[in-house]
Amino acid sequence: MxxxxxxxxxxxxxxxxxxxxxxxxxxxxxxxxxxxxxxxxxxxxxxxxxxxxxxxxxxxxxxxxxxxxxxxxxxxxxxxxxxxxxxxxxxxxxxxxxxxxxxxxxxxxxxxxxxxxxxxxxxxxxxxxxxxxxxxxxxxxxxxxxxxxxxxxxPTVADADVGSKADVITVFSTKGGVGKTVVATNIAVALAKEGRSVALVDLDLQFGDVGIMLGLEPTQTIMGAVQSAERLDAAMLDGFLVDHSSGLRVLLAPVQPEDAEMVTASRIDRILRLLSTQYEFLVVDTPPTLDESVLTALDRSTRVIAITMMDIASIKNSRISLQKLKQLGYNGSLVEVMLNRADSKVYLRPESVEEAIGAPIKYRLPSDAQIPRAVNKGLPVVVESPRSQPARVLTATAKAIIAAREEAKTSVA
Missing domain, CATH: 3.40.50.2300 (Response regulator)
Known part of the structure; x- marks a missing residue:
């Protein structure tokens, strides 16, 4: 040899x-x-x-x-x-x-x-x-x-659910182009800016854009973790995460779309389980579908932020997907709706959207030219334009997530 x-x-x-x-x-x-x-x-x-x-x-x-x-x-x-x-x-x-x-x-x-x-x-x-x-x-x-x-x-503590400590926030929509990645990256960075330990996972395995949104080079991706197979532990997994300047750690999607086939649901579950033992918050960006990888993330989630917009196609998809989530046992307290471009003048009111999808809107993210400008720079809007209205809403969302965690810890104590 x-x-x-x-x-x-x-x-x-x-x-x-x-x-x-x-x-x-x-x-x-x-x-x-x-x-x-x-x-x-x-x-x-x-x-x-x-x-x-x-x-x-x-x-x-x-x-x-x-x-x-x-x-x-x-x-x-x-x-x-x-x-x-x-x-x-x-x-x-x-x-x-x-x-x-x-x-x-x-x-x-x-x-x-x-x-x-x-x-x-x-x-x-x-x-x-x-x-x-x-x-x-x-x-x-x-x-x-x-x-x-x-x-x-x-089995070790890291393999068991009892070792989990993270709040897992999955950003979800079965329709593309509604702003999932913008929301996921900005919430993750906003949490990190609050001094919390945060990891972000890009589960849009074929065409993930988290790296682009954050200006990160894919020097490491989820493929390293997948190829480590059953030898993967928390320490090894940590080596496949990329650092963002905010303090956020990021597990990027594969560089080649065809590599997505190797990222099975069981491996995703192990990755999310291990990360949950290492961070306070785990944010998961998802593809516009309801496949096994998304269901695996949903099973691990403590909060799901479902994104919709003020157009008929988005509303229709949101209504169907929210109904499906209920059928699968993901109850209303787990799922929260964010309306993107909530101030769009398109002959629809947010109240009409709520009625159509059968769920209340918890977060309203306004339109703003600062978002595409920040995206084109590879910067989160909460960093590039922290005083803009979208940045204020996304930062407030992150603070609400932190407050809910602290309240839950207090009630348990």
């Missing part, structure tokens, strides 16, 4: 298994077993050498993939490393079988050449890590150690 590890993160070749700076420690318990499935015994010998540094670990060579999968799902092994001689379709099918079985075992895939498409297919199939054949012995050991630790570990 050579000296140049290759895996994929943000288009940069590096070993995905080495992303954790210290590696996870294997818990005391049963003797870990690694199954190696490859037609050549050389890979099993290399794995045996790499696993020598992991206490009480055995390595078994299997040429038959079905038998190796059966042993893993039965709990007789913790890790299955599928070698490069196994056809990719068979490797992906094996990973899906392990994932669907619900067992704690992990499937690793070793390949001679790694590209974006292969990595996407591997992650969608349930492969925990993809390793290049050029990985060093030390890097392979780290991969194996992490995979074993994940299989044997017990």
């Amino acid at each position: 050579g000296d140049t590890p290759t895996s994929y993160r943000r288009g940069v070749a590096r070993c995905a298994c080495a992303n954790h700076p210290h590696g996870l420690q294997v818990e005391a318990g049963p003797m870990p077993t690694i199954l190696v499935c490859d037609t050549s015994s050389e890979l099993a010998e290399a794995v045996t050498g790499a696993a020598a540094g992991i206490d009480n670990t055995s390595v078994l060579h299997h040429e038959g993939l079905p038998d190796a999968v059966a042993q893993l799902t039965l709990g007789n092994a913790q890790v299955l490393l599928v070698g490069p001689s196994v056809p990719l379709d068979g490797a992906f099918e094996a990973a899906r079988a392990v994932r669907d079985s619900g067992c704690a075992g992990n499937v690793l895939l070793m390949v001679t050449e790694l590209g974006n498409a292969l990595l996407r297919d591997a992650m969608r199939s349930g492969v925990s890590d993809v390793i290049n054949t050029d990985a060093t012995k030390e890097e392979l050991e780290t991969c194996l150690r992490d995979a074993i630790a994940i299989s044997l570990r017990q």
Whole structure:
């Protein structure tokens, strides 16, 4: 095995298994077993050498993939490393079988050449890590150690809902162009300006604009967290967030739209759960749809701000989506309506909008040329024009969210 590890993160070749700076420690318990499935015994010998540094670990060579999968799902092994001689379709099918079985075992895939498409297919199939054949012995050991630790570990505080401390505010609309991202970014920055610890997540995974609105370069995105798979913990996740000058931390959407397919609902749930243990407020920007990613965010939310506007199409979409939210069990106290461009002269009154959508309007955001000007500068309007009417409304919204949190803490105490 050579000296140049290759895996994929943000288009940069590096070993995905080495992303954790210290590696996870294997818990005391049963003797870990690694199954190696490859037609050549050389890979099993290399794995045996790499696993020598992991206490009480055995390595078994299997040429038959079905038998190796059966042993893993039965709990007789913790890790299955599928070698490069196994056809990719068979490797992906094996990973899906392990994932669907619900067992704690992990499937690793070793390949001679790694590209974006292969990595996407591997992650969608349930492969925990993809390793290049050029990985060093030390890097392979780290991969194996992490995979074993994940299989044997017990749930931690960070994995449990009891560790959650954040108020999760999801900004929602099933219609595009209503100002969701403007509202989400400005509320998040306004919360940060109040001295609160805040993270903002861009879940518009194909065409997210949070980075543009805040003038941030996508040096890190949610893809790094997704590619870390089950090894992801709060400390590792923190490394994928980008800093904004306000003190806000931001998890940006993927750079390439096709990468959105890799961001599954289960991974979103884990990301939101981990972030909820680290911040007071978690703001989530969403795409104009009601898909699994949005429903996952809604399930984690303590507050949903539904955005509508003074036009018939927006009103129709808001009425239907609010009705759907009620059918799904998201009650009225969770969902608050913000009317964007509330002062538009379009032969409609806010009261008419309330009647049409069947819900009261809590926040009214006026039109102002300062908003598009701020957007074009990559600045939140609460920073660029803090005295403007939209900035005052958005800042007041953030303060109301803080006040509600403080009141809830007082009532609990």
